[in-house]
Amino acid sequence: MHNKPVAVVTGASSGIGAETVRLLCENGYLVFMGARRLDRLQALAEKYSAIPIVLDVSSAESVHRFTEELPDSVQVLVNNAGGALGLEQVAEFDEAHWLEMYQSNVLGLARMTKALYPRLLSRPNPVSHVFNIGSVASFETYPGGAGYTACKHAVRAISETMRLEWLGKPIRVTEIDPGFVETEFSLVRFGGDVARASSVYAGMVPLTATDIAETILWSISRPPHVNIDVMVVRPLDQARIDKIHREA
Template sequence: MTTSNDRPVAVVTGASSGIGAATARQLANQGFHVVLGARRTELTEKIAAEIDGTALPLDVTDRDSVRGFVDYTAELGARLLVNNAGGAKGLAPVADADEEQWRWMWETNVIGTLRLTKGLLPALVESGDGHIITVTSVAALEPYDNGAGYTGAKHAQAMLHRTLRGELLGQPIRLTEIAPGLVETEFSLVRFDGDAAKADQVYAGLTPLTARDVAEVIGFAASRPPHVNLDTIVLKPRDQASASRAHRRQ
């Protein structure tokens, strides 16, 4: 493990790939010492070596894993928390809902965000210029058919984050919600249990966002002066109008 070397400390969850990995690189380029948390430490260790950061094992669904992660990062002096860990499982109507898939989505997106946020809040406030950035989704803004498990979890995650905006009013801490539309990462591959053909169809005929697109927006929010709070940022591909409406070329 390396130390922060007087750089401000940013914590990124779900940092082994996709938006999390891109965000870690973006924030490192902006002068942060990044602590990368994820289950796949073989991936985060490579990124940490590349950006002179710190990789720690983290399973947001495991209370003990979160406790150990929080204890270390709080001692290091976290100033920025990017709640990025999350995901979707399945695409079934409510009538055919798989309770285990729903449970995983709520544990990962909602309870995981709660655990990290609650655990690091004292350190973020103590920093004198704390910032919590939570990556939700356009699924936190509207429903879509066959997606109730994910949209429900993302709505709950967003409400957790937005409630903090009022509860922490007057404290030296900012809160930003990033709500992306279609981003081509491992997201759909996880949703369809590794079925690459199904995952590819999600992005067929349009140009989706990239992980780097989202990371750059996160970096922009993090780089604003302390008195500037970007509450909610919604970003979608030009080809996407809503969670259920997109233009696809033949």
């Protein structure tokens, strides 16, 4: 039997998720990591001794299969799975894109939280911790971003509601809202268009996945009576979601 605290990370195959897996493993957690790309998870497992399980948070059946593989208690849940698709304005919105974003960013978060709530309550030690990875899009908007910002606004509403519903229970809820982070985010958003994805970060210094993973680890390390409700983390070169300083 292991005696390590258990952490679960969704969207763990790359970017913020993968870096969160690394830091949690290095700091004494037994980490169960979920994502659709099993080959990526297996590569991480070899490096960090985390446990890979296929997970598609947009599928209730997949979430059920994933949670059946977990121990009876979980101390940390990182709801990281999600992302953006397309940049169409509302008058030309792509319904398939919006539905897919809502399934992963919003319903996926809700599915994982519902499934693991009993486990989070079972071993507070002295508190458990849920992280919802949002975005500065959870409180800002921009042309072409209505589908994604609507999803991330919903993440904020869910995070705030969880704190109200769980008041008095030993579960902390933290929302992390990053600005520009150079990961596969833009590559996915633009359907694999490398040049277009790279242009998002041209002439500025974005955050790294490690920057965000470190905020998760820091929040966990606070005394049990302290809850970091919301943390907004931007690169110095970003003042708003659409206000970027770029070198010529």
